[in-house]
Amino acid sequence: MSLIHDDRIDAVAALPGPSLAGVEDYLALLKPRVMSLVVVTALTGMVAAPGDLHPVLMAISLLCIAVGAGASGALNMWWDADIDAIMTRTATRPVPAGRVTPGEALAFGMTLSVGSVLMLGLTANWLAAGLLAFTIFFYVVIYTMWLKRSTPQNIVIGGLAGAMPPMVAWAAATGSVGLESAVLVALIFMWTPPHFWALALIKCDDYERAGVPMLPVVAGPDETRRQILLYALALGPLGVAPAFIGLGGWLYLAVSIVVGVEFVRRAIVVHRVREGEAARKAAGKLFGFSLVHLFALFATLLIEKAVGLAPLTAPLDGWM
Incomplete structure (x- = not known):
């Protein structure tokens, strides 16, 4: 199935030689x-x-x-x-x-x-x-x-x-x-798999030809859809968490709930729609919205800080 051989470095070296870079x-x-x-x-x-x-x-x-x-x-x-x-x-x-x-x-x-x-x-x-x-x-x-x-x-x-x-x-x-920065790291960490697996569902043939063991290639599309939904459900609480550790205010709480619910809704659609072009469109819509989701969360934190909106709770003391 894989087109990748042990002499991977030789293959790279054999790519076109002279640089034409701009x-x-x-x-x-x-x-x-x-x-x-x-x-x-x-x-x-x-x-x-x-x-x-x-x-x-x-x-x-x-x-x-x-x-x-x-x-x-x-x-x-x-x-x-x-x-x-x-x-x-x-x-x-x-x-x-x-x-x-x-x-x-x-x-x-x-x-x-x-x-x-x-x-x-x-x-x-x-x-x-x-x-x-x-x-x-x-x-x-x-x-x-x-x-x-x-x-x-x-x-x-x-x-x-x-x-x-x-x-x-x-x-x-x-x-x-600080613990606050660790929560932000955890949020992005949990967001990453459903984001990329949605793309992998669309580009599964590409990954298979290249011999990259992405989840849809190894475990199949249905298991990938199940994993996407599980990660989306886990992502929801993490998305809201900054509002309760001194980072986000009421605006952030509202935005995080709205985009979190929408992320889960789109993941449910991906899980249910499994055939033909409709399945590809569902995965594509989740992939596109995942970018909006992450940007909305972090941009809202920036906006609140810029306009001086108070966080819901007092900031935590750093643990390192």
Whole structure:
């Protein structure tokens, strides 16, 4: 079933040689859509943290976190160039399309990784820098190089990397890790599997051709739909939780309930509608709404902070 062989690195090296890259190709290596979510979640963690970080230091710290996320994306594209070339969704990415050579993507990603971690440590603190380094390592080595090709739980465990930006930002602002930032991490961590599995239901044939053991390929679409619903039900309470730990107010509580209920409703539709084009549309609608869901939660926290709305409860004391 798999088209991936043991000589994966040789296959990557055999991709088209001379670089035809433009600025837009290097921007594409950073996965800008993913980076935009990282910026929103990290900014929320930074703004919600106690204390006042100087605006210049805040901007630099946020930039470092965003660049670190982009570096992870570039290294992911370097390593995954062989399967990206097989999948229709990713075949036009700069490395498999031959516009950026694998060596250039590797050098670009490593340079940004080291630079973002060092800059964050020098301008904010080394706890935040260490957390950023861990996030990059976890995404590139643990998820991309190991989990993605070895287990259908790849996106569950690997989702920790994408969930870390609020905690990195919180540490940059405070020099510590608070329970509040851990709740934000848990929220994104629980959101990630149903988000990606909805896409995997649509792109199941792509993953099967590339030999990636995504849940629909290994366990089948019906089990994937069941797992999506279970995660959606677990996500609801986590979405509301920030309102009860000193992060969110009445507006956040209302928004989190509305989008949480809608997320579950769409997951129920995905679970029930299992045949033909209607099933694909249901999965596509859940995938699209999941982005709205996450953005709405974090944007509401930012809005409340910006306009000075009081949280429902007193802030918790940090535990680290």
